Amino acid sequence: MATDKDPYALGQSINMLNGNRWVGGLIKANKQYMIPESKWNDIKNDPKEIIPILKYFLTQHYQYQLPRILELERYYKGENDIHFANINISSNRADNRVTAGFPKFITNTRVGYSVGNPIKFQYNEDKGKDDDLEEALAEFNSQNDEEYHEKVMKKNLSVTGRAYELEYIKQDTNEVAIRPIDPANAFVVYDTTIEQHSLFAVRYYLIDYQNQPKYYAEVYTDDSIYYFSDGKTPGSNLKLDNAEEHYFFSVPLTEYINNDERMGDWEASLDKIDAVDKAVSEMANSQEDFANAILKIVGDFDVTDSNGNTSEHPQIDRKNAIMWLKPEVRSDINGSSSVITPDAGYITKDVNVSEWKVYVDWLSAQIHKDTNTPDTSDENFASNSSGVAILYKLWGSDQERSIQESLYTRGLMRRLRVLGNYLEVTGQISSADDVENYKILYTPNLPKNDTETLQNAQVLANLGTESKQTIREVVQKYTGINSDTEEQRVEDEDKKDLDADPMxxxxxxxxxxxxxxxxxxxxxxxxxxxxxxxxxxxxxxxxx
Incomplete structure (x- = not known):
């Protein structure tokens, strides 16, 4: 279906549901890049020696991995293969191309469910309180709009199966910043050990200025950044432009993965999504063809022109709402006459709407099942269902979420380690190892049942076995106020009351x-x- 030509070129040349979807198959399209650490260490400080390795990986990524990533990204935007499919339809038939919105629905549902509520970075004070680190992390998260950043990262993970994040120093400052990098423009190369440490990372991109396309590449090592200019295709004419040191003491570009296979949330269901697109598009074509069906006429027209001439097959005006027909009298070879009753009607193709609906509904149900995404349009999903019943319906989604949270935590902890290295070397904290005391907490973004929340809090309060802090954390789901903030508010109000009335x-x-x-x-x-x-x-x- 795909070709080894320019991955950005499409046109109506895709053969849907026919053969391999990805160039070179899924193995090459989603391969993790590795080289022996010893080989890399021998040349990592020599840009001239880096160029051949960079050229190889750039070419591999551009030819085999980029087409897959671009296709997944356009599916999320609603540009499914049906828009570019080579479908053999006669010129007099309708050619509607209708896409299903499954990719965007599934991704947005997953992102909202997993990080719709902010991620919490909880410091374990039993290990010793570090006010400088907590203050630095709070400022870092605030300046980088961390809550939105996580949503972009999770969206990239859901769509392409991987996400990339770059930590860098803002120009003309000493402030650390993070930025999500489009998976189409980045990759990481690991060593061959069982732990697979990052050896270097690459970000490459195209600038098309005044119809003069040119690629650029940036190579991030554990201590330096190399900037290369390139040609019209990646790896065609690499030249070193600049090099500079960084002080993260680790490769500052981090790869997050969605699962061990590095696949998107709905990638395995692409065939079914295409099948839905084809079925719905064909139904739309049949409806339009029915409206423009061929008119069949049996009998004679009672039509005479201004000269008194009649026409055996006059031109039909479709805008004319009235048509006069008359019986046709025919004589056979024996001189006998027969009368043909006039009739007019349309020639149409019989469409079994019920079978078509069953087919589309089955495909839709399979997509929801395969992706562990609840069908919120189902009338039985939440109507008259208790909270426990809804949780059971979300059980499959929770299993996926649990796995993805574990993998995402790995990326977050690497972010903290890279940040900690820079904060230590710049004297802002005493030890980068203190970041290991952080625990990452997730709160699934579920529909709120305020009554149930308050009832649970009342039950805990009546039991008397839980602390006020715990009860405040339960009520936080209702009030939206952080439990520590709420405790401070209560203390402030009590102090204010005492000041106003010493008695x-x-x-x-x-x-x-x-x-x-x-x-x-x-x-x-x-x-x-x-x-x-x-x-x-x-x-x-x-x-x-």
Whole structure:
């Protein structure tokens, strides 16, 4: 179906559901690049020696991996293969190309479910509090709009099966920044050890200025960045333009993976998505062909022109709503006459709508099943369902989410390590190893049931076995206020009330332990339980 020509060239040349989808097959289209570490260490500081290796990987990526990534990205945008398919349709037939929105629906659902609620970076204070690190990370996340950054990264993962993130220093500053890199423009080369450490990473891109296309490439090692200019195709004319050191002490471009196969969330269902596109498009064509069906006429026209001449087959005006027909009288060889009853109608193709619907519905159900994505349009999905029932319907999605969170955490921890290296070398924190004390927490973005949340919080409060902090964290789902912030608010309000009414401080410090159920005329009890007035006097010095 695909070719080894320019991966950006399309045209109506794709044979849908026919043969290999990717150039060179899936192995070459999704291969992880590796070279022996010893070979790389011998040449990594010599740009001239780097060029042959860079040329090889650039050529491999451009020819085999880029077409797959571009195709997955255009499917997410609604540019499915049906738009570019070589379909043999006669010129007098309708040629509608309708695409299903499964890729975008599945990806947006996954992204919203997994990172719709912000990721939490929780520091383990049992290991020793590091205020400088916590302050630096908070500022880093704020300046880089970390919440939105995670959504872009997860979208790239869902679509292409991989995502890339570059840490760099903003121009003319010492501030660290992060930026998601389009998977079509980047790759990482690893060593051949079992741990697969990053040896170097490449970002390459095309600039087409005044119809003069030219590629550029950047190579990131563990201590340097090499900038190369290139030709009209990657690897065709590499020349070193510049080189500079960085202080991350690790390759600053990180690859995240969606799963061990590095496949997108709906990539395995592309054939079914194409089948839905073809079925729906053919149905649209049949409907249009029916509206433009061939008119069949049996009998004679009662048509005479201004000269009194009649026409055996006059031109039909489709805009004319009235057509007069008359019976046709025919004589056979024996002189007998027969009358042909006039009739007019359309020649159409019978379409079994019910079977067509069953087929499309089956394909749609299989896509939802294969991708573990709930069909929210299903009337039975959430109607009259308890929270537990809905969770069971999301059980498959949760298994996928659990795996993806583990893999995403690996990328986040590498981000923190690279950041920690730079913060240590610039003297902003004492030790980069402290980033290992962070724990990454995820909160699935599920439909909220405020009543159930408040009821659960009330049950915990009544049990008396949970701390106020825990109860605040439960209620946080309803209020949206961080539990620490809520605790501070309560303390501030209590302090404000005490400042406004000092007598409340008295009652707080000297609680009334009297038993209201005891007889009030029991003098012995009165002696043991002084009145509140006596307590107040005692608090102020015992005056009478």
């Amino acid at each position: 409340q401080q008295v009652f707080k410090r000297v609680p009334d332990n009297s038993n209201e159920n005891e007889p009030k005329d029991d003098d012995s009890k009165k002696a043991d339980n002084p009145s509140m007035l006596d307590k107040i006097k005692g608090f102020f010095g015992g005056g009478k």
